Amino acid sequence: MLLLILLFYVLPVYLVFFHFKWIPLTPLWKFILPLPPLFAMVFVWFAIGRYAPIVSDAYVQAPVVQLAPQVAGVVSQVLVDDNSLVNKGTPLFQIDPAPFQYRTDQARAKMFEAKEQTISSIATLYAATESLNREETSLAAAGTSVESAQADLALSQASIDRVQAQVKRADADVERAAKLIEGKAISQEEYDERLQSQAVYRAELEEAKQREIKARAGVNVATIQVLAAEAAIRAARAQRSKAMSTIAPVDTLQNALDRLESDLASIQKVEADGGASSPRVKELETEIVRFKKYLVEAQLLAPELQGRLAPVIQAESALNQAEYDEAQTTVIAPVDGIVTNLHLTAGTYVGPGKPMMTLIDTSSWRLVAPVPENWLSRIKVGDDVQIALRNYPMGFRQGKVLHVGRGALSGQGVPGGTLPDSQSRMGRQLDTPEMAQDFQVIVTLADDQPDQPLRVGATGRAVIFADGGLIGINQVATLILTITSFMDQFFPKPPLFTLLVAVTLILAMVALLQFIRTSHKAVGEAQAPQTKR
Numbered sequence: 001m002l003l004l005i006l007l008f009y010v011l012p013v014y015l016v017f018f019h020f021k022w023i024p025l026t027p028l029w030k031f032i033l034p035l036p037p038l039f040a041m042v043f044v045w046f047a048i049g050r051y052a053p054i055v056s057d058a059y060v061q062a063p064v065v066q067l068a069p070q071v072a073g074v075v076s077q078v079l080v081d082d083n084s085l086v087n088k089g090t091p092l093f094q095i096d097p098a099p100f101q102y103r104t105d106q107a108r109a110k111m112f113e114a115k116e117q118t119i120s121s122i123a124t125l126y127a128a129t130e131s132l133n134r135e136e137t138s139l140a141a142a143g144t145s146v147e148s149a150q151a152d153l154a155l156s157q158a159s160i161d162r163v164q165a166q167v168k169r170a171d172a173d174v175e176r177a178a179k180l181i182e183g184k185a186i187s188q189e190e191y192d193e194r195l196q197s198q199a200v201y202r203a204e205l206e207e208a209k210q211r212e213i214k215a216r217a218g219v220n221v222a223t224i225q226v227l228a229a230e231a232a233i234r235a236a237r238a239q240r241s242k243a244m245s246t247i248a249p250v251d252t253l254q255n256a257l258d259r260l261e262s263d264l265a266s267i268q269k270v271e272a273d274g275g276a277s278s279p280r281v282k283e284l285e286t287e288i289v290r291f292k293k294y295l296v297e298a299q300l301l302a303p304e305l306q307g308r309l310a311p312v313i314q315a316e317s318a319l320n321q322a323e324y325d326e327a328q329t330t331v332i333a334p335v336d337g338i339v340t341n342l343h344l345t346a347g348t349y350v351g352p353g354k355p356m357m358t359l360i361d362t363s364s365w366r367l368v369a370p371v372p373e374n375w376l377s378r379i380k381v382g383d384d385v386q387i388a389l390r391n392y393p394m395g396f397r398q399g400k401v402l403h404v405g406r407g408a409l410s411g412q413g414v415p416g417g418t419l420p421d422s423q424s425r426m427g428r429q430l431d432t433p434e435m436a437q438d439f440q441v442i443v444t445l446a447d448d449q450p451d452q453p454l455r456v457g458a459t460g461r462a463v464i465f466a467d468g469g470l471i472g473i474n475q476v477a478t479l480i481l482t483i484t485s486f487m488d489q490f491f492p493k494p495p496l497f498t499l500l501v502a503v504t505l506i507l508a509m510v511a512l513l514q515f516i517r518t519s520h521k522a523v524g525e526a527q528a529p530q531t532k533r
Helices: 002-019 027-032 035-051 098-182 188-245 249-274 279-305 311-327 473-487 496-532
Strands: 054-061 064-067 073-078 091-095 330-332 337-340 357-361 366-372 384-389 396-404 438-444 459-464
Touching (some): 035 473, 091 357, 098 188, 249 279, 459 473
Antiparallel strands (some): 054 366, 064 357
């Protein structure tokens, strides 16, 4: 920029004051001539730098999405071309879905199998519950039998005691009758009656002893039945607990209880309308009481079952994963964008997480403008920016400041196990704009010119009207941007040495033309007197 100012200033000064000498170079002019470039330098580096900084090395940036499949397989077809514009959701390439379809069918079959097993487990749970109820009833009956047998045993023992007392009295009567019959104090008939009574009581005693043996055996049998019933109850409870552990008991029992209550409500409504009573109501009420008990037990077991998934839940999860993997065989565009650097072809084996295609996100174009740190003080979010890209000379765009950088790489501390460098910026000897640290200013950029599409990495210049800028300075900065953008049409630009050589040749040609003109004029003046004579 300074070279342009000097070039456009030095050349006219040289031609006016030194070559053509149209104006005499007086001491006053010697004092005045250095002032314009000095003023221009101050104007550029202070006024423009603070109020309308010009950034010459800005570049276009957009998010670049690296498209990688989430499943492994062979690419069956590529559905887009390189540099094609796609919308979000557009299929980009297809992985052979046949293996994934097979896994999905297999997972679906396992889910149906798991559901059947769960239904069987529920049936087993109900059967185990009913078996437990029957065994509890058997235990109650066995307990009643034990009590009855013990009562019979007690009666038999009481009968034995009573009959033994009678036998003792009969024996004593017979013994007395034997002494009396010897003295002929009683008749033979009375003695025989007493013997007969003795025999009857002895027979009753034997019968009572037999009843006692039977009653004791009954007690033993009833006790064995109680023990067997208790063992059966323990087995039934273990079987029911095992059945409950294979399903989701809370949800299953709650659903069953809801159905029972719904059925009961329906029947009660019908009975209320018709006035008839149904035995089904009593059965349903009993079932509801029973299932409420089961539900309470299941809720108590629920914390233990939280760490284990039921087979159906596991199978459904496997099916969902298989269906998700099958859906991922078609890779789609996650955003609106442009496909670029496309080298993918059908038959390529791809793996999960390995990028296979590049997509430029066209919804978030922005310009990155590195601004020297001493020019940042007035730049704020929302400031207007005028942009001229080098690939479209004299094509101007508008933008707004989106972010102002808060850090640079040179200020980042990296842990390395070493002592800190107290002079890490020794390379910056002078506090001048050339040596200042640059910070990124992010500018929003719209791709709203179809005839001049944006490209990632395209470079350009930008004028940032810091805090609105200032009248006059904004126009000068815009003029400088226009001039430099016009010069972008001459690309590649010649180096400085070439420019100096070209200027020298131009000056030499001007001097030569002036010499020729002067020579012709001198010849003409010499020939004029001879013509007069």
